[in-house]
Amino acid sequence: MTDKSYAEEQLTRATLDHCVKCTICETACPVSAVTPLFPGPKFVGPQAERFRNGLSVDHSVDYCSSCGACTLACPQGVQIAELNSQARAVMKKNHMPLRDQLVSRTTLMGTFMTPVAPIANMALDMKPVRTIVEKVVGIHRNAPMPTARTQTLAGWLKKRPKPAEPATRGPIVYFHGCAGGYFETETSKKAILVLEHLGYEVLVPKQGCCGLAQQSNGLFEGATKSVLKLCEQLRSAGKDLTIVSTSGSCAGMLKHEAHEIMGVNAEELHDVGARTREMSEFLLDLYEAGELDTNFERNDITIPYHAPCQLKSQGMGMPAIALMELIPGVSVVESGQACCGIAGTYGLKKEKYDIAQAVGAALFKMVKETNPDLAVCDTETCRWQIEASSGVKTVHPIWLIHQAYGLPDPR
């Protein structure tokens, strides 16, 4: 039996049997709330799936952003978002826009952009270039694009001085994700410094892409290869070590999506998935065990916080809120919104851009009203979306922790 048939036949499809048609998922879907083009989760999920027979005749399923709000809301346990992702994979099997391949090869984009970062950034900032990009590959001209850095995280790790203090708590594996390796290296550096401050020896094995973007674009074969390769890389750092990640969505791919959506059932995935912790989840666990240094500097601030959809789907609540509020003076306001609209690469696409903006509109407003200078969100693409659309600087929760420990800026 191939992995694909396992995914399609065994796991998710069976959950459609639980649907009682209550329509609760419809009320949770941020996309159907803003556009009539999308028939909604109940329709494209458990209903349409009964008619598919492995064929793709309903292209409107592609309007689903895979945010997972429906699956989270369904009281009967139907894996609606996962069903949609699988239907999209079938839909794209024979017909795949170049753009969907491009935006989903995150490492590839990162590696070829780094050496020419200033040029790439300039090009991406220039309207005429973006217009051409939109026409040719279908990425909307105003969509937020990552800023490439001149130095990758790996480059920094090689050059920086060794930590002054010896490790007191043993080794831990850090999983930075593509964005943390190429675009948002600042977050990764702060995370490493915080972990070292807490006494860990931080191991950062060479790591490729988790394949999430390919998966959400329906490219299961490539995504499966990527995620399995990543698992091997993370395992190479040492057996049974805890793996911590600042990339909430990539952690979700390892924890459940690769298995539930693509049906990957490999031992290395289960091993790595079970050991993976999202950064705030990990730190809060330490706190609850009485092992977190809470010697935080005071910071009188009210921060809007948005938990990304892909973090919510991990079913761990919102540990970042409790974690940040350990800092004296910090008051966190949760956004109450399902999704910022970007949903990985969804909001980048020219036919989805307006929908994504409409999905995020209430969030952008809330962010601006709560604090025009700073917002917090756990996932890179969501931060780029919030920042680009609200104009408010948006950071990972680890930035506040790093600051509250009084740690120096990474050099």
Added chain:
Amino acid sequence: MRRIETDVVVIGGGATGAGVVRDVAMRGYRAVLVDRADLGQGTTGRYHGLLHSGGRYVVSDARSATECAEENVIVTNIHADAVERTGGLFILPPEDPQDFGDKWWQGAKDTKVPAEEISIAEALKREPRINPHITRAFAVEDGAVDGWQMVWGAANSAKLYGAEILTYHRVAKIIREEDQVRAVMCTDEKTGEDVQIDCTFVINAAGAWAGEIAAMADCHDVTVVPGRGIMIAMNHRLVNSVVNRCIYPADGDILVPVHTVSIIGTTDVKADDPDKLTIPRDEVQQMMDAGEVLVPGFRKARAVHAWAGARPLVKDGRVSAEDTRHMSRGMSVLDHADRDGLKGLLTISGGKLTTYRLMAEHVVDQMCEQLGDERPCRTAEEAVPKSEEGKNYVVTHRLEEREEDRLADQIICECELMSRQSYVDLLEAQPQATLDDLRRQLRLGMGPCQGGFCTTRAAGLALEHENIDIERATGLLRLFLKNRWIGLWPILYGDQVRQTALDNWIFQGTLDVEHLPTPDEELTV
């Protein structure tokens, strides 16, 4: 009293009767078909949905096997819109007699049933959910056929040749003048009016009720033993081709994907009255256990509806009346001129839905012979209306249509993706229809929620469009729910219990349907 004049009256609007009226009309006779209810409300609407390849009978009944194989090809062509070419498998589970595999293979060759042995890996590739421990697998040409669509196709074809189709006309008496049939007396069940249809010939195609009809012409002792079989529709297509257990025909040995569901069946128990068929709990369990052999995990899958049908088997005295499965499934034609000295009456019974056209051909041939006419049968060559292009049904078609019209039309039955327009159109064509009549053609209320969400919409639309009064709308609603529930009680386990609980809250808790203003008599037609 209404009076109609015609040449031939066909009694029974199941597959057989519809086939007969089409054949009669195509051979140039004036014809009227009568049924006491809607078309396909007898066994034809309560069967398994399998367009046999013949594979099921290659060992037990060689002649049926060959006939099925031949008719399969014809029906697939002339009823393209009712037939899905799913293909089928015969799989041999490890616990079953292994020598049957060779017997089956030899039988398929002898009976000319197209078959091919395929590897287990190939079988699992085609149907990933089936039992991975099977020892052999054969591929055959089984299909799935919507009995209602097929019957309406045949009836509409007959209409093009001038035939009249009278549903809800119950036959009460066959009038004879000495040794010749003269008229059929019916009651119009919707209006209560008596209808006399003068004719020179009657073909009795009343299936399990054929004995009763024969008796109405004073032809007694035509014994049709109803062989009751139950079937259970599972919520989605657990398989996409027909999966048969490669054993001597037994209970629960076939799983058929029909439209959006897959149907497990069936049993065979002698019944006393074809109008009172039970669905016993132990037989439901038996189906679940049998399904588990074909598809591991079957017992945990969701069942949505159960029903029972009665095989119209003419007793032939060769086997005990308790064991109906081993009686001849072949068709039998009773010529009442020979048997009872009455000219102008033939009874056709037995057979299978797959061979309905051939049965019709046989009986109409015999009629022509008795009348001294030479008119050849043409039903195999000509497609019925809407099937002329030869495009077979596919399960994706409704999803494709809704994708097209999703911004322009509403969906009334969400589970079966039935559009508002299709419903309103049919309502206009059949203003007297009950919701069940519409359901049989549109699949209204046949999905997982079993009418939980669409019944009120459908009744409301009927009220809005047909100027029926509120009492009839209430009556339609309640009648529909009552009938849906008949098929729900026997399978109240697992996921379907949650659904029925929610449906119940809606209808009893929110709408209080049991205490709506009631007509003196509850609606029945």
